[in-house]
Amino acid sequence: MSSPHVISLGCRLNLAESETIRTLLSDRDTIVINSCAVTNEAVKQTRQAIRRARRDRPGAELVVTGCAAQIDPQAFAAMPEVDRVIGNAEKLLYSAWKADAPVMVQDIMAVRETAPHLAASFSTHARAFVEVQNGCDHRCTFCAIPFGRGNSRSVPAGAVIDRVAALAESHAEVVLTGVDLTSYGPDLPGSPSLGQLVERILAHVPKLRRLRLSSLDGIEVDDRLFALLTGEPRLMPHVHLSLQAGDDMILKRMKRRHSRAESVALVARLRAARPDIAIGADLIAGFPTETGEMFQNTLALIEECRIVHAHIFPYSPRAGTPAAKMPQVEPEQVKARAARLRAEAARVRDNWLQSLVGSTQQVLVERPGDRGHAGNFAEVRLAPNEVGEIVSVKIVDVQDGKLIA
Known part of the structure; x- marks a missing residue:
């Protein structure tokens, strides 16, 4: 019997949840497409991934x-390649994978809880x-995405x-993920903030060497979180x-809650307090x-x-959203x-990478052992090392958008 295979599309949250799905599947001959709908x-x-997976494993x-399946389950259930469709809430339940119903998708807006899904490991x-x-x-x-993920919890x-x-115990770096990470806490007793959560993690897990945060909404970066982002070396x-x-x-027509000036001011404050900070952004x-x-x-x-990690999205109208009618x-x-x-982002990124030549970077070694990412998330090519280790390297060149150690 072939082992289960999970294909994760989209965000880091999907990546985290795919590890749990892999654990829940045990040794089943199953392919899971954990979809994106952004x-x-x-x-x-x-x-495309569904059709390719069916060609590769016709008997599985x-x-x-994932989100695409949650938003439009019947469309995916109608595909001849698909055996079952499971919703975003159900995909992390062992019972859903034991069942055989062709479609298991509940009203995501009715879901009120979430959990740190207990994948055995990464x-x-x-x-x-x-x-x-x-x-x-x-x-x-x-x-x-709210129609795929529900309300904040x-x-x-x-x-x-x-x-x-x-x-x-097994990883030098942990990444905190969420759909709207900076909205963490108001639904919990005492309404803790993301900054308070980060403080507690750092205080109670001294063995953790590196902590990274996924995408943040700048308007919700309060003084506590700002102080951690600029003053906490871990x-x-x-x-x-x-x-x-x-x-x-x-921004107003997007119904965003920040202005251009507020974004520029936040980045300026971050750079002034921590000059080595690298800025990424969705545009x-x-x-x-x-x-x-x-x-x-x-x-x-x-x-x-100076956005050096830019994610550029060409706008596409999503059915049911107000912008689709504009x-x-x-x-x-x-x-x-x-x-x-993308061209402007590549130019700014290349200038930034060139500025790092001659510097020493702490790099988390990734598979297959000859590459990794520095703390600022610049990709680095280096001599072979043990995967998962953090190594100190001197940067000597830039090639194809990557630092060379």
Whole structure:
């Protein structure tokens, strides 16, 4: 019998949950596609992954789960390659994998709890991922993810600390993940903040060498979290911000809660307090009603904030979202603007990488042992080392967008 295989698409939260699914499957001859629905392209890639997986393993059970499956379960159930569809809430329950119902998808908006899903290990990854939050209470006009993940809910700090402590025995770095990570806590007794959670993890898990945070909403970075991001050496100098745009009118139409000036000011404060910090950001090209001048404001934000880890998304209308009903930018224009954002991001990133030549970096070694990521999340090629170790290396060159040690 073939071993189970989980194909994880999309965010780090999906990656973390895929490890739990792999554990729940035990030795079943099953392929699981853990899908993404952040864009129409992501849904297309999910369908492609399903067809490819069926060709590769024609005799295996094929199950689709994740956000795309949660939002449109019947569409995936209708695919001839698919045996079962399991929802986002059900995919982390042993009972769902023991059942044989062709579609198991409940109303995600009715889910009120989440848990630090107890995957046995992240043996195939150099770093481990811990879900501390799920869902989102905000309704950005372009985003379908709340319909796939439900409302915001947090994992109690004690459970998170226990999970991190267990992982710290085998992993030098742990990443905290969530759909809207900075909204952690209001639904828990005492309304703890993300900053308080990070403080408790660092205090109670002294063995943990590196802690990293996934995407943050800058408007929710309070003084406690800011102090940790800029002053705690075990918290990596890498902040990925959910900016989405650099024009105030577009931000308003997106229903974002920050202004351009607030984003620029936050990044300036972060850099002033911790000069080695690396800034990442999500940016959308061609949002409905975006004029050339509005686009230029977003383009300029990359240099102004020195965004060195840019995730560029060409806007695609998601059914059921308010933005899908707004006046659309021509698809070719959207594609061209995304290409310009990527080119500018590549230029800023290359300048940053060149500035690191001659520096010494602490690198977490990843498979197969000749590469890894520094604390600032720059990718580094290095001499073969033990996977999972943290090694100190001097950077001597940059090649193909990677540091060479």
